[in-house]
Amino acid sequence: MCFNLKVKLINEDALLPFQANPGDAGFDLFAIEEKLIRPGEAELISTGIKLELPQGTEAQVRPRSGLALKHSVTILNSPGTIDEGYRGEIKVILINHGKEDFKIEKQMRIAQMVIAPIAKVNITQVEELSNSERGFGGFGSSGVK
Numbered sequence: 681m682c683f684n685l686k687v688k689l690i691n692e693d694a695l696l697p698f699q700a701n702p703g704d705a706g707f708d709l710f711a712i713e714e715k716l717i718r719p720g721e722a723e724l725i726s727t728g729i730k731l732e733l734p735q736g737t738e739a740q741v742r743p744r745s746g747l748a749l750k751h752s753v754t755i756l757n758s759p760g761t762i763d764e765g766y767r768g769e770i771k772v773i774l775i776n777h778g779k780e781d782f783k784i785e786k787q788m789r790i791a792q793m794v795i796a797p798i799a800k801v802n803i804t805q806v807e808e809l810s811n812s813e814r815g816f817g818g819f820g821s822s823g824v825k
């Protein structure tokens with residue numbers, strides 16, 4: 681599967697999404713602003729990019745594990761959903777779960793974006809659903825080990 685993604689830079693500090701290694705699933709997204717995120721607080725961070733996603737795809741904005749592990753900084757609405765038809769600026773809602781202030785710097789890599797195909801879905805209302813092996817079991821019903 682290969683998609684062509686159109687990216688518009690709308691700020692002089694904006695950078696194209698960055699694939700650290702060939703074949704990586706995620707393209708890193710960069711901040712275009714400095715911002716302090718206080719412990720327990722969330723901030724909306726601008727990336728300075730707009731996308732034209734290929735038809736039938738979405739972009740998922742996911743946390744970077746390094747920021748999460750080292751600084752307890754992650755994405756509040758993870759994964760953020762970028763709709764195919766969205767033409768606004770891509771923004772990232774970061775939350776600081778740590779005990780110290782976290783400073784976002786310009787051109788810091790703050791998140792990663794994965795492009796994924798989406799199924800076309802038609803919804804039908806029904807009175808009955810078919811039986812299945814799982815049935816109503818959920819929320820730990822299959823045990824821990």
Ligand SMILES: O=c1ccn([C@H]2C[C@H](O)[C@@H](COP(=O)(O)OP(=O)(O)OP(=O)(O)O)O2)c(=O)[nH]1
Nearest residue numbers: 741757759760761762763766769770771772773
């Ligand atoms: O992390 C995110 C999540 C969303 N968006 C943009 C793209 C997306 O297509 C749009 C709407 O996002 P979403 O559907 O998650 O938000 P909503 O609260 O349902 O708003 P809306 O009523 O505009 O759909 O906002 C971002 O830039 N970053």
Ligand SMILES: [Mg+2]
Nearest residue numbers: 761762763766
């Ligand atoms: Mg929505």
